Amino acid sequence: MSNGPWTDEENDLIVADYFAMLADDIAGRPYNKAEHNRQLQERIDRTRTSIEFKHQNISAVLKGLGEDWIPGYKPAFNFQMTLVDAVARWLAFHPDWLGRMPGMRPVTGLQEAAQLWIGPPPTLSNQPPPQELEQMLHIARKFDVAGRDERNRALGRAGEKRVLAHERASLQAVGREDLARKVRWVSEEDGDGAGYDIESFAPDGRSRLIEVKTTNGWERTPFLITRNELVVAEERRSEWCLFRLWNFSREPKAFELHPPLDAHVALTATTFQASFQ
């Protein structure tokens, strides 16, 4: 029985196997975890339980990356950076994985329910243990998770579309058909630059300017916000809100943030302007 740290080869093998299962899981195809484990034991000299645990570690890495993971393998922390590197290697060799269109899962019928589940924003009170959070954020920074989501235009548009449907359905649900018809997809019709994506309404008719941020990751996945968006948020404090859509590719969930934003999140400058003098 092999002991000691997992080698890069072992990590690469188990990561590849994990993604094979994850692909089945996302596609809704049945698969046998125990059989996968046995196959792996033949190629890696590790015990069943050791492999099982490593699967949970991989889930934790994917969570940090703001990606889907296999629900049955609850993220286990205290993993090594070599495992993170192995996951990064796999993703580098399979660019299609991150580029895949959101919502490729077979339509279940229920999925098209227009109204979204909206929960409370992550707060200090329901914060995971600091050590875990730190490990998560370390990975997020190392791989620029926020930038990746921002550059994924298909993901962003799909999220906005989803919120658009949600706003209309919510207004209809309270009998404001008139307002529902007036909801506008600003970023689609006028282009970016307004500082918000959707112009909607509260049931009482007050204006609601919604900036949508979408991720496939968990609720604490960092995101990018532009200076312009911050300016508009400040100028139109009472109307503007940030709509965070997370777990998008599986079961979209959401929370809203209202100005002042720095009451909820830590704003970190990530780009600097260089000007000639």
Add this chain to the structure above:
DNA sequence: CGATCTAACGACGATCCCTG
């Protein structure tokens, strides 16, 4: 020699599937 890090076991409930 204590603090910190890392690997990983075994119990147990759920589910499957064979047999009588």
Add this chain to the structure above:
DNA sequence: CAGGGATCGTCGTTAGATCG
């Protein structure tokens, strides 16, 4: 088709290595 043995799937905790 009911009972029960076999397999699958989940998950919390802990011992040992390493480092300073």
